[in-house]
Amino acid sequence: MDRRQEILEAAAKSFSLFGYKATTMDQxxxxxxxxxxxxxxxxxxxxxxxxxxxxxxxxxxxxxSDAATVEGATFEQNAHARLMQMLKxxxxxxxxxxxxxxxxxxxxxxxxxxxxxxxxxxxxxxRAKIELAIDKxxxxxCDSELVAYLLFKSYMALVVDWGKTHENEELSEERIAGxxxxxxxxxxxx
Amino acid sequence: MDRRQEILEAAAKSFSLFGYKATTMDQxxxxxxxxxxxxxxxxxxxxxxxxxxxxxxxxxxxxxSDAATVEGATFEQNAHARLMQMLKxxxxxxxxxxxxxxxxxxxxxxxxxxxxxxxxxxxxxxRAKIELAIDKxxxxxCDSELVAYLLFKSYMALVVDWGKTHENEELSEERIAGxxxxxxxxxxxx
DNA sequence: TTTTTGACCATAAATCAATTTTGGTCATCC
DNA sequence: GGATGACCAAAATTGATTTATGGTCAAAAA
Numbered sequence: 001m002d003r004r005q006e007i008l009e010a011a012a013k014s015f016s017l018f019g020y021k022a023t024t025m026d027q028x029x030x031x032x033x034x035x036x037x038x039x040x041x042x043x044x045x046x047x048x049x050x051x052x053x054x055x056x057x058x059x060x061x062x063x064x065s066d067a068a069t070v071e072g073a074t075f076e077q078n079a080h081a082r083l084m085q086m087l088k089x090x091x092x093x094x095x096x097x098x099x100x101x102x103x104x105x106x107x108x109x110x111x112x113x114x115x116x117x118x119x120x121x122x123x124x125x126x127r128a129k130i131e132l133a134i135d136k137x138x139x140x141x142c143d144s145e146l147v148a149y150l151l152f153k154s155y156m157a158l159v160v161d162w163g164k165t166h167e168n169e170e171l172s173e174e175r176i177a178g179x180x181x182x183x184x185x186x187x188x189x190x
Numbered sequence: 191m192d193r194r195q196e197i198l199e200a201a202a203k204s205f206s207l208f209g210y211k212a213t214t215m216d217q218x219x220x221x222x223x224x225x226x227x228x229x230x231x232x233x234x235x236x237x238x239x240x241x242x243x244x245x246x247x248x249x250x251x252x253x254x255s256d257a258a259t260v261e262g263a264t265f266e267q268n269a270h271a272r273l274m275q276m277l278k279x280x281x282x283x284x285x286x287x288x289x290x291x292x293x294x295x296x297x298x299x300x301x302x303x304x305x306x307x308x309x310x311x312x313x314x315x316x317r318a319k320i321e322l323a324i325d326k327x328x329x330x331x332c333d334s335e336l337v338a339y340l341l342f343k344s345y346m347a348l349v350v351d352w353g354k355t356h357e358n359e360e361l362s363e364e365r366i367a368g369x370x371x372x373x374x375x376x377x378x379x380x
Numbered sequence: 381t382t383t384t385t386g387a388c389c390a391t392a393a394a395t396c397a398a399t400t401t402t403g404g405t406c407a408t409c410c
Numbered sequence: 411g412g413a414t415g416a417c418c419a420a421a422a423t424t425g426a427t428t429t430a431t432g433g434t435c436a437a438a439a440a
Binding site for chain 2: 413
């Protein structure tokens with residue numbers, strides 16, 4: 001059996017179940033059926049092990065997001081589907097949800113750091129899609145970095161933040177799509 | 191001398207200097223040259239006193255924002271000027287800045303609550319301006335509640351959040367204005 | 381030799397009792 | 411009869427003590 005793989009699986013399970021802070025290296029070793037020292041032959045420290053797990057998750061999320069795209073659909077349709085998919089992943093995926101919670105409640109620095117990296121990753125991903133669409137002539141040239149950032153922040157605001165200030169009155173997906181169609185998306189078209 | 195006014199001024203000073211939690215009623219009484227009991231003849235408790243101070247500040251901010259508008263300028267120009275003014279107020283005004291910091295660092299519930307109310311107030315203010323512009327035929331009809339929310343969140347993202355993930359690389363006001371002109375603002379025009 | 385291991389250590393975190401502070405009250409005083 | 415500050419219960423702080431944890435390394439296993 002691949003010891004490194006065993007450790008990764010054990011760590012993924014523990015981080016997903018208990019979060020970063022409440023996961024101890026002893027615990028990971030026990031779950032992986034491995035001596036604690038063994039972990040340190042593969043990963044320099046707890047944080048590196050954590051980063052490896054999160055990297056896996058980001059890859060999963062990229063796959064899930066790509067799977068939400070429809071060949072031949074407009075940029076708007078696919079961008080919407082992908083962003084909604086990633087935000088759903090954010091609150092559905094056990095590890096991601098746990099980390100968001102831990103970042104907010106405990107403010108574990110390693111978690112806050114990693115969450116920021118994930119968001120950077122998402123924005124870069126969106127940006128790449130925008131540049132692709134520009135190259136295909138579907139969108140007109142724009143400040144892709146800022147537009148990607150604005151799109152991500154807009155979706156976060158409408159899907160995640162809105163509910164926090166407007167007691168349990170979540171915005172319907174159609175209302176969100178309608179708003180963004182009539183503001184940002186339309187003006188991006190070539 | 192108006193005792194109520196003395197108390198308000200003392201409280202404003204103390205909240206601005208030390209924040210909500212670190213301001214004690216004894217301290218306010220001392221600054222106001224008043225017995226502690228006197229405060230409670232005007233304000234039911236510390237939180238109500240706090241709310242009164244914050245209400246004053248919101249009014250100040252509204253005045254400052256209105257002062258940033260230019261008669262005869264376009265909706266976009268005035269909206270931009272007003273939003274930038276409010277965000278500047280947010281980090282310039284001693285009390286507001288203190289509260290933002292205390293909300294983030296100490297998570298004092300009363301402070302978090304009040305910050306949410308302030309943001310609601312700002313969004314309502316923006317919304318009213320949008321509806322005015324629609325009535326004047328300058329903007330086409332839209333979901334003013336959501337558009338106001340989106341505008342506020344976009345400015346917060348670009349002015350406040352961006353700097354946090356992009357080390358001290360603050361966005362230039364021109365780049366922000368350019369982005370929003372070419373996305374949201376243009377599509378709102380009648 | 382090379383890899384794995386868990387007892388071991390320094391440090392960080394959790395506990396908890398004692399102490400101090402603070403929001404709010406109310407009998408007294410001016 | 412409005413203002414006051416000594417007073418109180420409850421909450422927060424402190425600090426000494428205990429416990430838990432990340433990381434190491436000499437020794438065992440492979």
